[in-house]
Structure formats: structure tokens, C-alpha cells
Amino acid sequence: MADTIEWLETIGKNAALRRAPAEKLAETLEATDATAALKAAVKSQDRSALFAELGHKPVRMHNMNGPSHPEEPDHDHDEHAPTRPPRPDQDQPSRDR
């Protein structure tokens, strides 16, 4: 018996399921041992239906792929920092994760 995480992986790697219209996918799952929560999430196209089963931990996403500050601003010492060109050897986070 597959659990919801296994079902999600199965759907994710199955061409027919991944691109199936929501109604069609819901129909397919109806005849399986998928949980009521997954069936509801598919039917409603709303992931929050999964929260009751899998829990809900909000995740911080500072960009799916993050900020780019080529250099860290130093407001105390250089009020013109935002217009200063980035140093090639800059060693500060220029991205968001």
C-alpha cells in the first residue's frame, strides 16, 4: 500500500498522470488506495487538503532560486554603496540562500 508521499512521487514521474487533467487524475486515484486527503487535494487542486495528513510547516523561500546584492550595503560607512560596481572578488552573499 503506497502512502501519500509515494503516490506523489508516482504521479510526478508518470507522464500520463503528471499531465492528466485534475478530473482525470482524481478519477484514476479514486480506484486506488490513495488517502482521502490526497484525493481531495487532487480534486480541489488545493494542496492545503494535504495538510491534515502531512502537517503544515510554512517554508521560507527566499526565492526559488534568490536576492542578488553583489555586495552587502554598508550604510554606516558608504552611503553610495548601491551604485558602486561589484568587486570581482566580492565575498558576500549575492543571492538569497
Added chain:
Amino acid sequence: MTLGSHLTPLARDHIEQADVVFAALSDHIVEMWLQRMNQDVRSLQPYYAEGKSRLKTYKEWVDLMMAEVRAGKRVCAVFYGHPGIFAWSTHKAIEVARAEGFQAFMEPGISAEDCLYADLGIDPGRFSCQHFEASQLLFYEHRINPAGYVVLWQTSVVGDWSLMRLETGPAYRQLLVDRLSQDYPLDHEVIIYYGATLPIEQAKIRRLTLRDLSDTTLAPQETVVLAPAAPLRPNLPMRERLAELDKAIGFA
């Protein structure tokens, strides 16, 4: 990056063979999926904190990873999308590890950018395509080419110098609109794109005008895309030089 769809076989093998896996993922559910691949998955999420600079968080991440590397462990860091795009800590950890004599490398992943091309039907080679972190567009004098596509990342925190805020508001987005209006008419279409992270979802695509962008709330995962607003302009002097060069080498 979509659960089940976009993890490469090689990346999965690294995860499965690692002694320790650090995870910075898009989704709690994706993290649960990752936990099926390795017994020791450690989320990096708890190191974020309200009012704490993300810069500090990212340095802590590097320290965490390097502590395990120095302890002789085989360490794998799993980041959503492509681990080298908009990611400082992954590049830094590799740099530090190599400097200390450890073998370290990065495997590419399928990023939101990749999904965006597929879902929006954009070929960056057709008219060219520029990418900007939205804040950079305000902080620096970047030159926008409105004859090509323009993709703006992290628009939900546009204008934030602090790396501490989770979002900036309409007034900040209005500054972005002001900047973009130097190159685009205010009625130019703006696409808001959200790539699916769960395989039961599809991409979400919203379309609005540039003038409405400031009053439109954006999620951190959403990306702004502007289609070309002007035709490609031929570079006649360069075309002439190319013709002369072709002739000189006997190609034409």
C-alpha cells in the same frame, strides 16, 4: 522543481549515498519526500528567523555543512531548483571545502527558470532574454533591452537591502514600475509565473498590465516576466562588417 519529476538520477544517487543531507527546499512535503532517500536529512529552515539577516543564516549554513565535512562525513546539500542559482551558501561551501583540500562539486538541477521556459512557451534564444534580481534593477543602473524577454526574480522583496524582510509592499513595487516604465508602456503585459512544486499542481500564470503590478501582491515563489515590447533592431554597421569578413574568408 516538481516532486517526483525533476530530481536527476545522479542527484538522487548523491543523496542516497551521503552520510548527511542538508536541505533547503521549497516545500515541507518535498522535504518529507527527501527524508525517504536518506536517514539523516537535516532541514536548514530553522536557521531562518524573524528579524535575523539572511546573510547570517547563510553563513551558518556553510558552517554547518563544513563541520560535517571536516568530521570526515560525505555531505550532500539539497537546494530547491538549481543549487547554484540565487544561492550563495552552496557556492561558498564548495569554495571553502576545496580550499581545505576536500573534494566538492555541484550537480545542476531543474530550476524555476527551466520550468518557466516550458510553461510559458518562451525560447530565450528567439529574442534574447535578460534576468535580473528585481532589487538589483533598483540598486544599480542596469540597462534593460525591451526587444527581448526580461525575467525579474524575487519581486516580492524588491528594494529590500536588509535581507531581513519577508516582503516589501506596494510602494516598493511602484518604484519598480517607475523603473520599468522607462523602457515599457504602462499598459504592457506583465506575466506572473509560479512553477508547480507538487505534481498534483500545474503552473499558475497570471497576466496583468505593468501599471497594476504595484497593487498586486506577489508570493516569494512568483516570478515576473515581461515579453518584448519593441522589435529587434538590425545592427547595420556590424552586418556590413560581417559581410566583409565572410567575403574576405571566401565564405560568401
